[in-house]
Amino acid sequence: MPIDKTVNNFAEAVSDISDGSVVMIGGFGGAGGMPHLLMLALRDQGSRNLTIVGNTAGIAAPTGFGWPEGVEPIDHAVLIENGQVTKVIASFPVSGSVSRPNAFETGFRAGEIELEVVPQGTLAERMRAAGAGIAAFYTPTAAGTMLAEGKESRMFGGREYVLEEALHADFALIRARTADTLGNLIYKGTSRTFNPPMAAAARVTIAEVDEIVEPGGIDPERVDTPGIYIQRIVVRPPVLEGGLELP
Amino acid sequence: MPIDKTVNNFAEAVSDISDGSVVMIGGFGGAGGMPHLLMLALRDQGSRNLTIVGNTAGIAAPTGFGWPEGVEPIDHAVLIENGQVTKVIASFPVSGSVSRPNAFETGFRAGEIELEVVPQGTLAERMRAAGAGIAAFYTPTAAGTMLAEGKESRMFGGREYVLEEALHADFALIRARTADTLGNLIYKGTSRTFNPPMAAAARVTIAEVDEIVEPGGIDPERVDTPGIYIQRIVVRPPVLEGGLELP
């Protein structure tokens, strides 16, 4: 049968994310590159005790980070406020402003959510390692800091490196501009960020896209994430129920 | 001043490759993706005691690997036959046919050239590590084989992994389709292969290209090797002296 990774709707796309899953959520932290509708579908699906992995733990809601004026941001808070998240792995977990805490910080202070802070480059590299079958690697990042505490370190060429392990996930929820039915993806501008390394690091990767085209509809030279890394694709409607238009 | 990494000609491009340099040579082994004119310029420049690093050590000359019928292949043999190479690091060093040895195999049997064989994926990953500031990584490839002898190994998740170190170079000679003057590159088809990881792994990367365009002449979404990795670009004429047309 012709391969077609399209699923019918967002509810179906996330239906098998079970309690206790490790779920990566793509994007950098702003509106671009975030899988808004997959996050909302996962909220409605209701699985609990999730570990969510991403650059941020949802900083747009309190700060507007990377969102246009006048649009209410949708971010990781939809899952956190719904009590589904017990652990966060992120490089930029909290709002830049102490006076405007995000949902994660509130949950963290209440002792409800565990946190692992990972330097942004190490976070991306640990995902890439998972996707590339590398068990662990030595990075100079964080050597001699509290984020290297408890980790092995070793000298190479007179410099200290920290041993970091691959970071795998059960599911990755990512966002792309266009997919073909084989799952080849292209992104737009700076909305690429964590989506490609997450796509490779997860057992099941689900891509929320603006459009799905037939094979041949994407220039093979231009593919950012080859379809080998993608299990499901789902297209977002240009206008949501109630007339909401997402950026 | 506007940044322009173009150099005038191939002789100038390779003029500072000194004796004893480690030189990566791009491509997979066939005609596509190989920096033919940079190799010829390095031959004419004459530096000696070179370590050359690539997927092959020149297998096209005796076998026609990846070359069209009726065209005399140009490969690593131009340097080897000129007595410039004392060490080879490659995954596919010799011809597939015992009866048609390449120049490397002849030199190897004569005890003139040292060889380090590296699995193709490990070779690419060691280059990527060098470019990415990773000192070393654990890979399952080659565990329990003679290519892991003398290397540290370690269990992760019940599986054996081998510690492999980053592979740096002094120079990388690579081949791309198009460059802009800032050094942003695009490749064509399967001629990408080792060129991008080599570009990042070398101190000085020189790209042989079919055309050079102004900034804006390459779609920023389509850039395969960002200009940050490129120090020099040089354009190849469509027809060489004597009317030779290279593929």
Place this chain on the structure above:
Amino acid sequence: MRSLSAVKATSIKGERAEGDNRTRRDNMTDPAPRLGREVIAMRVAREFRDGEVVNLGIGIPTLCSDFVPPGVQLMYHSESGLLNCGPLADEGHGDVDLINAGGQFLSPIPGMAYFDSAEAFAMIRGGHVDVTALGALQVSETGDLANWFLPARGVGNVGGAMDLAVGAKRVIVAMEHNGRDKTPKIVSECSFPLTGQGCVGLIVTDIAVIEVLPEGGGLRLIEHAPGWDAASIQSHTGAKLAVSPDLAEITLA
């Protein structure tokens, strides 16, 4: 899909099999002709499931793409940096920028993706390739694979073989059952340097199909070529074969 009977005439009695016979130092009798390379490839192709990502090695494995059953769409992966591709290009129409890992020219199809060598092997090592078919010099009873280094030559090409051996979810070996001098290539322990340890799952040869049981469970003969039985296959094999209760003639459809 082509049936076994359709290819028998050309493949089983093909030129190559006769050529091999001429150079054999024969000390065991073949009870029947051996299968041709195309038939081995056909049998391997039966293992591919719809939607799988497949990497085909040089030699017999390359031929598999001609025999994929109807209704099965595969995503071909190549170390040369591409996902999805068409068949070999017509003679004289090769594009130097579209080759497979063997340096052969391919034809394009819709839905391809190009990438570099670091990414090509990230895919392999990261477990994203469902199945690979590889040639072999030797396979051991624990599934060790030796296919890159002939001690007699003293130098070898490892290429992507070690990465595929550890990275593909399933490794199928496609090879002649015996060397030119009838030396068994399936052995209790490999004497040639290894490509990978315990990585082979299935062996398809010109006389048999043999499963490698997990966790050192040994080898199990599951299919035989026409005219070959368990005893004759065992006599051409350098390791003990358990015989499946469901042992059957090789089927291609």
Place this chain on the structure above:
Amino acid sequence: MRSLSAVKATSIKGERAEGDNRTRRDNMTDPAPRLGREVIAMRVAREFRDGEVVNLGIGIPTLCSDFVPPGVQLMYHSESGLLNCGPLADEGHGDVDLINAGGQFLSPIPGMAYFDSAEAFAMIRGGHVDVTALGALQVSETGDLANWFLPARGVGNVGGAMDLAVGAKRVIVAMEHNGRDKTPKIVSECSFPLTGQGCVGLIVTDIAVIEVLPEGGGLRLIEHAPGWDAASIQSHTGAKLAVSPDLAEITLA
């Protein structure tokens, strides 16, 4: 390039400096006004050489791009996955798919390249970024940098700071010399958790420019703000400053 005198009126006596003064628990006298944030950014921008790859952190460093000397073309790198970019987008014309690491909207220019986070940090960690300008909470006399974690908050954003600290060939800190309560931010040893060890090469503040000498050689004062001398700067500093024999007033051209 704008000269110091041209910006004095707006920047040195700007709103923010007055605001800071209101909240200071003053126990040391400022002999003269402090430089404004734009002037710090101008001084940092003087360090950039033609053709360099530059990564600008959030805060004062972001302002540097407005003050790059004429004849100097830089390649801007951002953790958000781009190389080369135009200035901030005009209000209301932001594109959610073109942001910097601070979430601000940028405008495009010819010659950009987009890439993912693994590549963005491969560039940083691999030593391909020539210079980064970062803000700081503290810098030690050995060039240790603390800029990500305020113990009082108990949780912090590391973002890309640790990668930039170890990866950029040169790290310039751009910050106010003292905290709001006049606490020195340049100290003999950082009390806040570190971002990186011995990574800072130059410190540009609102009263001084200070070099960090290699291999634990300590700090050397090389430039002072108008009206400040070595003694008054030392009295606002928590680490011993050697004074350059060429100590001069901060120059911006």
